[in-house]
Amino acid sequence: MMSRFDEQLDLLKTSMIQMGALCESAIANAAKALTDGDMELARKAMEADADIDRKEREIENLCLKLLLRQQPVARDLRQISSALKMITDMERIGDQAADISEITLLANNRASGANRDSTNHVAEMAKATIKMVTESIDAYVRQDLELARVVIDYDDVVDDLFNKVKEDIIRLINEDTANGEYAIDMMMIAKYFERIGDHATNIAEWVEFSITGRHRNGAGKVMGRQQAGK
Numbered sequence: 001m002m003s004r005f006d007e008q009l010d011l012l013k014t015s016m017i018q019m020g021a022l023c024e025s026a027i028a029n030a031a032k033a034l035t036d037g038d039m040e041l042a043r044k045a046m047e048a049d050a051d052i053d054r055k056e057r058e059i060e061n062l063c064l065k066l067l068l069r070q071q072p073v074a075r076d077l078r079q080i081s082s083a084l085k086m087i088t089d090m091e092r093i094g095d096q097a098a099d100i101s102e103i104t105l106l107a108n109n110r111a112s113g114a115n116r117d118s119t120n121h122v123a124e125m126a127k128a129t130i131k132m133v134t135e136s137i138d139a140y141v142r143q144d145l146e147l148a149r150v151v152i153d154y155d156d157v158v159d160d161l162f163n164k165v166k167e168d169i170i171r172l173i174n175e176d177t178a179n180g181e182y183a184i185d186m187m188m189i190a191k192y193f194e195r196i197g198d199h200a201t202n203i204a205e206w207v208e209f210s211i212t213g214r215h216r217n218g219a220g221k222v223m224g225r226q227q228a229g230k
Contacts, residue, residue, distance in 0.1 A: 005066070005070050005072070005076075008062065008065070008066055008070070009066070009076070009079070009080075011062065012059065012062055012063065012066070012079075012080070012083060013140075013141045015055065015058060015059045015062065016059065016083060016086070016087075016137055016140060016141065017137060017141060018055060019052065019055040019056065019059060019087065019090050019137075020090065020133060020134065020136075020137035022048055022051055022052045022055060022094070023052060023090050023093045023094055023097070023133050024130050024133055024134055025048060026045045026048040026049065026052065026093070026094055026097035026098070027045075027093070027097050027126060027129055027130050027133065027196065028126070028130060029041040029042070029044050029045040029048070029097075029101070030042065030045040030097045030098075030100040030101045030104065030126070031100075031122075031123055031126030031127070031130075033045065033101055033104050034100070034104045034107075034122065034123070034126075034189065035122075035123045039104075039105060041101075042101035042102075042104045042105050043101070043105075045097050045098060045100070045101040046098045046101045046102060048094065048097070048098070049094045049095060049097070049098040052090065052091060052093075052094030053091060053094065055087075056087045056088075056090065056091045059083060059087050060084065060087060063080050063081075063083055063084050066080050067080055067081075075210070075211075075213075078209060078210045078211075078213060079143075079210045081210075082140070082206040082207065082209055082210035083140070085202075085206045086136075086140065086202075086203045086206050086207075089199040089200075089202045089203050089206075090133075090199070090203065092195075092199050093133060093196050093199050093200070096192045096193075096195055096196050096199075097192075097196070099192055100189050100192045100193070103185050103188055103189055103192075104185075104189070106185065107182060107185035107186070107189070120168075121161050121164045121165045121168055121190075122165055122186060122189055122190050122193065124161050125158055125161045125162065125165065125190060125193040125194070125197075126193055128154070128157050128158045128161060128197065129158060129193050129196040129197050129200060131154070132151050132154055132155070132158070132196075132197055132200035132201070132204075133196070133200045133203070135147055135150065135151050135154075135204075136148065136151045136200050136201075136203040136204040136207060137203070139151060139204060139207045140203070140206075140207045140210070143207075143210070143211055144207075145207075145208060145211045145212065148204040148205075148207040148208045148211070149204070149208065151200060151201065151203075151204035152201055152204045152205060152208070155197050155198070155200070155201045158193070158194060158197035159194065159197070162190055162191075162193070162194045165186065165187070165190040166187070166190075168186075169183045169186055169187050172186075205217065
C-alpha cells in the first residue's frame with residue numbers, strides 16, 4: 001500500500017509535468033505567433049505566464065510541506081529540493097515566453113513578407129528549446145540521468161542556432177537599413193530563446209544533482225552568469 005509520503009511525491013511529479021506542459025505551450029504559442037503573425041497566440045502566451053506563476057506557488061507549497069512534515073533524507077530530499085530550484089527556472093521560462101510575445105506584437109507591425117523569412121532560425125531555436133524543456137522535465141519524473149545529460153549537451157545546438165540568427169540579422173540590415181528596427185526585435189527574441197535554453201540546462205543539471213548528489217557547476221548556468229555580472 002502506498003504511503004502518504006509516496007502519494008505526495010507522485011503529486012509533486014504530476015505537478016511538475018503540468019508546469020512543464022504550461023511552459024512548453026507558452027513557448028510554442030510564442031513561436032507560432034512570431035512565424036505566422038498570429039497575434040491571438042501571442043496574447044495566449046502572455047496570459048499563460050500567470051498560470052505558470054500560480055503553478056510555481058502550488059509546487060513550492062507542496063515541497064515545503066514535504067520538507068517540514070516528512071523530513072525526507074538522501075535521494076528523496078534531493079528530489080524535493082531540486083524541484084524547488086527547477087520551478088524557479090520554469091517560472092523564468094514563462095516570463096521569457098511572455099516577453100517574446102510582447103515583442104512579437106510590436107514586431108508584427110514592422111514585418112514584411114521578405115523579412116519574415118529571417119525568422120526561420122528563430123523558429124528552429126523555439127523547437128530546440130521546447131525539446132529541452134520537455135526532456136528535462138521527463139528526466140526529473142523518470143529520474144533518468146542519461147536523458148538529463150543529453151539535455152545539457154543539447155544546449156550547444158541552441159547556441160549554434162543563436163549564432164546563425166545573428167548572421168541572418170546582419171544580412172537583413174545589409175540588404176536594407178530600413179529593416180533595422182525589425183532586426184533588433186528579432187535579436188531580442190532570439191536572445192530570449194537562448195536564455196530559455198539556459199534555463200532548461202539548469203533544470204537538467206538539478207535533475208542530475210537529484211540523482212547523483214553532485215551539481216556540476218555548484219549553481220545553475222543562468223545564476224552563474226548573473227553572479228558574474230553578465
